[in-house]
Amino acid sequence: MAFTKKIKVLLLIISLPMLFSVQLSFSQSNFKGKVIDAQTGETIAGAKVQLKTYNRVTLTNDSGLFTISIPSLERVILEISMLGYNSITDTFIFSSSHEKTYKLTPSVEDIDAVVITANRMMQPIKNTTVLTQLVPAEQQLRMGNYNITSVLEREIAGLEKANFGYRPKLTYQGLGARYMLFLVDGERMAGEMDGDIDYYRLNMDNIDRIEILRGPASVIYGSNAISGVINLITRKPQSGFEAGSSLRYSKYNETNFNLYAGGARNKISYLSSITTNHTDGYDLTPNEPYSKNQEKYSNYAFNQRFDYNFSKQTSLTIKGNIFYNRIYDGIVDVRAVDHGYAGQSSLVKIEHKQNDSAQMVFSYAIDRFVNYNILINRNDNHSKTASDVLHTLRWMTDRVNSLGHWTGGSEFVYENLFSEKLSIPYVHMYTLIAFLQNDYRISKKISVVSGSRAIYYSTGKYSIVPALSIVLRFEPVILRTSYGQGFRSPTLKEMYYQFDHQGMFYLIGNRNLESERSNYVSTSVELRKNNFSFAANAYYNQLTDMIYHTLVAERTFQYININKARVMGVDWISKWKPLRDLIFSLNMSYINSINLSTDSAMYNVAPFSAAGSITYNLKIKKNWQITLDLSDRYTAARTYEPVGEIIYHDPAFHYWKFTSMLRYKTLSFTLGIDNLFNNVMPYSLGNISPGRRMFIVLSYQIHKY
Amino acid sequence: MRNVLLISAFTLAFFSCKKDDEKTPLASHSIVVDASSHTDWVYFSFEKDTVVSISDPANSNEWDIAFQRYMIKTNGGKNGKGQAGVAIADTTHTGEEGMNVVISVSDTVQFVTDDTVVVYGYNPANPTKPTVTKYVLNPILMNWYNRENTPNGTMIVSRKWIYYFRTAKGKYAKFYIKNYYNDEGTSGYVTLVYKYQPDGSRSLE
Numbered sequence: 001m002a003f004t005k006k007i008k009v010l011l012l013i014i015s016l017p018m019l020f021s022v023q024l025s026f027s028q029s030n031f032k033g034k035v036i037d038a039q040t041g042e043t044i045a046g047a048k049v050q051l052k053t054y055n056r057v058t059l060t061n062d063s064g065l066f067t068i069s070i071p072s073l074e075r076v077i078l079e080i081s082m083l084g085y086n087s088i089t090d091t092f093i094f095s096s097s098h099e100k101t102y103k104l105t106p107s108v109e110d111i112d113a114v115v116i117t118a119n120r121m122m123q124p125i126k127n128t129t130v131l132t133q134l135v136p137a138e139q140q141l142r143m144g145n146y147n148i149t150s151v152l153e154r155e156i157a158g159l160e161k162a163n164f165g166y167r168p169k170l171t172y173q174g175l176g177a178r179y180m181l182f183l184v185d186g187e188r189m190a191g192e193m194d195g196d197i198d199y200y201r202l203n204m205d206n207i208d209r210i211e212i213l214r215g216p217a218s219v220i221y222g223s224n225a226i227s228g229v230i231n232l233i234t235r236k237p238q239s240g241f242e243a244g245s246s247l248r249y250s251k252y253n254e255t256n257f258n259l260y261a262g263g264a265r266n267k268i269s270y271l272s273s274i275t276t277n278h279t280d281g282y283d284l285t286p287n288e289p290y291s292k293n294q295e296k297y298s299n300y301a302f303n304q305r306f307d308y309n310f311s312k313q314t315s316l317t318i319k320g321n322i323f324y325n326r327i328y329d330g331i332v333d334v335r336a337v338d339h340g341y342a343g344q345s346s347l348v349k350i351e352h353k354q355n356d357s358a359q360m361v362f363s364y365a366i367d368r369f370v371n372y373n374i375l376i377n378r379n380d381n382h383s384k385t386a387s388d389v390l391h392t393l394r395w396m397t398d399r400v401n402s403l404g405h406w407t408g409g410s411e412f413v414y415e416n417l418f419s420e421k422l423s424i425p426y427v428h429m430y431t432l433i434a435f436l437q438n439d440y441r442i443s444k445k446i447s448v449v450s451g452s453r454a455i456y457y458s459t460g461k462y463s464i465v466p467a468l469s470i471v472l473r474f475e476p477v478i479l480r481t482s483y484g485q486g487f488r489s490p491t492l493k494e495m496y497y498q499f500d501h502q503g504m505f506y507l508i509g510n511r512n513l514e515s516e517r518s519n520y521v522s523t524s525v526e527l528r529k530n531n532f533s534f535a536a537n538a539y540y541n542q543l544t545d546m547i548y549h550t551l552v553a554e555r556t557f558q559y560i561n562i563n564k565a566r567v568m569g570v571d572w573i574s575k576w577k578p579l580r581d582l583i584f585s586l587n588m589s590y591i592n593s594i595n596l597s598t599d600s601a602m603y604n605v606a607p608f609s610a611a612g613s614i615t616y617n618l619k620i621k622k623n624w625q626i627t628l629d630l631s632d633r634y635t636a637a638r639t640y641e642p643v644g645e646i647i648y649h650d651p652a653f654h655y656w657k658f659t660s661m662l663r664y665k666t667l668s669f670t671l672g673i674d675n676l677f678n679n680v681m682p683y684s685l686g687n688i689s690p691g692r693r694m695f696i697v698l699s700y701q702i703h704k705y
Numbered sequence: 706m707r708n709v710l711l712i713s714a715f716t717l718a719f720f721s722c723k724k725d726d727e728k729t730p731l732a733s734h735s736i737v738v739d740a741s742s743h744t745d746w747v748y749f750s751f752e753k754d755t756v757v758s759i760s761d762p763a764n765s766n767e768w769d770i771a772f773q774r775y776m777i778k779t780n781g782g783k784n785g786k787g788q789a790g791v792a793i794a795d796t797t798h799t800g801e802e803g804m805n806v807v808i809s810v811s812d813t814v815q816f817v818t819d820d821t822v823v824v825y826g827y828n829p830a831n832p833t834k835p836t837v838t839k840y841v842l843n844p845i846l847m848n849w850y851n852r853e854n855t856p857n858g859t860m861i862v863s864r865k866w867i868y869y870f871r872t873a874k875g876k877y878a879k880f881y882i883k884n885y886y887n888d889e890g891t892s893g894y895v896t897l898v899y900k901y902q903p904d905g906s907r908s909l910e
Contacts, residue, residue: 290853290862330890333883334862337890377888 028069031094035060035080038103045623047082047104050238053312055264057238058705062622070094080104083138084617086111086530107530108577109134111476117211117231119220119407119437120186121359121398129439129449129469130217131480131524131537133573135210137235143615143629144659144670144697146248146256148199148207152230154631156212157571158589158609170199171604172228181221183231185319187347187365187392199232201301201323201343203258203275205246205699208235214537214571216484216520219437219451219467220407234319236307237262237269244666244701250674251693252294254279263704267309275301281328282690284682290331293688299325317349330376338374340382343367357400361409365392371419386419404440407451411435415492423498423509431489432456437467447471449482455489463487463515478526486518486541494547494559510559518543534574541567564596586612606638606650627661650684661697670697730910731900733804735883740772741893747772751870751878751901769872772895775861775885777846780873782818784841787873790816791845794867794879803867804900807879810907816871817845849882861885861892869909870899877902879909 043064081087085104118128172180213229241263262271281296301323330338349363371386396409411433437451469482490513497509522539546563569591593602613631640648656676678692748768780787825835880899887894
């Protein structure tokens with residue numbers, strides 16, 4: 001009897017620590033690890049170790065070691081990444097304290113990166129239904145590229161900042177941004193009149209990465225996504241505290257300044273940033289004294305972001321942005337009016353992950369954009385000339401089941417446009433959208449993607465566009481063939497415009513406009529290896545019912561669905577890393593475009609463009625690094641659509657740029673020369689450059705994890 | 706007593722004559738004409754120093770010059786029964802400087818009256834084939850402006866040339882066009898700066 005009693009007591013005593021330790025294991029434990037280079041065995045300092053879903057991050061120290069607290073007895077996903085290497089995702093349950101060593105393989109691009117743009121949900125880049133090009137911001141910042149437009153021009157051959165008006169206009173292959181969709185965090189920007197995109201609101205410091213879809217994305221994104229989608233994804237704050245600042249200065253007092261601060265603690269993360277840009281402008285045509293090639297401007301933007309994690313499954317994001325830009329193009333004795341514009345936008349988003357194969361997103365975005373005339377002779381009175389407000393309500397779901405990977409959702413979009421140039425001052429329109437896409441794996445190597453988007457306009461018109469692709473995966477090669485129907489619905493301006501141009505002619509809208517339609521076929525091939533990656537996309541696009549201004553009466557032009565065009569081409573994107581520290585990049589774009597109504601080549605389109613670069617990275621001592629980069633942007637000769645009675649031609653041209661950056665830990669100094677060989681074309685309507693210019697960039701960041 | 710009165714009267718008369726010999730400079734006028742309508746002409750009279758409304762312009766003497774957007778017609782030649790005509794006074798000295806330099810109209814100045822002219826309009830659909838419209842305007846005043854292609858669209862910039870003007874009633878004036886935009890930046894608001902000689906002489910000082 002005493003013995004059993006003793007055993008019972010003994011059992012109790014033994015079990016107590018177990019009970020105790022079970023309680024302990026529900027809390028956090030310190031997980032230690034080391035990150036080394038798989039080829040050389042050297043430790044990697046500054047590698048990012050991220051605990052997914054907990055929004056916790058840390059960096060490896062100078063010896064390649066890290067410590068991160070993770071929950072025990074729970075499956076965790078740890079991502080280890082470093083620029084220049086393939087990332088590793090480790091899923092495990094932490095039960096005992098053992099150190100792990102992670103070996104990262106050097107690569108020219110992260111083969112295992114996760115992207116979002118193809119179907120608005122995060123997925124590995126290998127699984128995307130549309131060819132996706134990923135541009136990490138960190139890579140650009142390390143080369144001293146703080147300007148978003150120049151990063152896009154470098155990574156996308158055929159993309160350029162054009163000079164049609166005082167607002168920056170990005171054109172892709174000369175087709176105008178109407179055919180390429182520009183998004184920030186998946187949302188359109190209002191005030192997007194004729195493709196004018198205000199990338200001044202953002203600085204590369206605010207961006208985490210840029211994702212570029214090469215191929216049709218009409219099912220998910222609708223109008224404008226015929227040539228592809230460019231999605232700028234802003235930074236989300238990580239745990240601890242981070243702050244940084246960058247200042248870029250160049251000729252003509254061109255100044256770009258950015259400052260940000262943010263962090264995350266427990267369930268909340270926040271990020272604030274301010275950006276300002278200024279230039280005195282320059283004039284390359286002194287015989288036309290009243291128009292400068294680059295007008296003087298000053299702009300300011302403030303961005304704020306909050307994220308709140310209710311739980312591991314549910315999170316809330318609130319973002320806000322305000323922006324103001326003034327262009328000093330007024331001339332006192334001629335036209336004493338400066339132009340200005342301001343914007344405000346907000347987004348509320350709730351993401352809910354039901355389980356590993358089902359998630360939902362609900363979002364509401366408002367974007368407001370106002371155009372002003374600033375009356376110099378009336379005390380800088382701001383007189384509103386146009387305003388555009390865009391509301392977007394969206395619900396989306398993403399599910400994987402036995403019938404495939406489904407993505408579907410619905411949107412309600414409301415736009416209210418005011419402009420002095422409209423036939424009725426205020427016009428509005430709403431659009432109801434439903435879309436559904438299915439990615440079905442027939443076998444391990446083959447999937448079929450099919451989808452459709454249905455749109456109903458408040459004008460009574462409706463469109464249904466289908467798309468179909470076949471994806472073949474023969475690692476490391478991925479082949480995609482797609483057919484899609486694209487469309488571009490007429491803008492409110494095209495429908496309601498009533499503008500008389502200095503009495504020389506009238507331009508009027510047309511309420512009966514149909515959507516422009518396109519039938520798009522493309523084939524792409526993608527190959528990603530550690531030291532070499534390349535992708536090519538060949539496409540053929542037949543556009544009908546193109547909206548164009550046509551003479552309908554004496555001195556009166558109206559927008560009519562009149563033109564037919566055929567556009568076909570090949571895009572080539574490649575990167576090669578022959579040595580550890582050397583990267584070559586070459587992007588090319590060939591295009592053949594015919595306006596079938598006039599049977600001649602389309603205006604503004606250069607048949608061939610290329611962007612190439614050589615980057616050399618050198619670690620000189622511990623914590624010191626030098627990066628040298630030489631890049632070129634080439635555009636073949638082209639003819640522009642005349643503005644006025646003169647027809648403009650551009651010869652073929654190159655823009656060379658050289659950058660050198662010296663970096664000590666998180667402090668960097670960049671010295672660069674833009675337009676190295678001083679190529680100046682004062683009458684070009686495409687990219688204007690005032691010639692060779694030096695620029696310097698100073699940048700500093702702090703992280704406290 | 707009578708002699709004193711006579712002498713005073715003569716002195717007074719003498720002094721008044723002296724006053725008559727002093728020239729008072731002509732007043733400079735500046736007026737903004739709302740010529741923004743695309744269809745209506747806005748009529749102006751130098752004599753009355755104001756915009757006038759005319760019911761029958763072809764047969765009226767009460768207007769001198771008329772504006773419609775950037776087009777200008779005068780009361781003479783094919784446009785009216787008046788004697789209005791225009792000549793270029795100075796293209797080297799322009800604006801206010803030019804107004805100070807041009808002080809009279811010499812006898813040799815040839816005034817040009819209104820005639821049929823061809824106005825080329827911009828054709829955005831096919832800019833190599835501009836629209837062609839015929840108007841009856843003053844040929845000299847076709848070139849009062851330059852068109853500059855700014856990123857904002859075409860801007861009309863006045864050359865501020867000084868013009869001699871012979872009014873409908875045969876009197877003389879000089880003017881230049883200062884601006885085509887009002888303070889809000891809207892086009893079609895012609896700022897006219899002029900000096901009108903009401904006594905009919907050729908002096909424009």
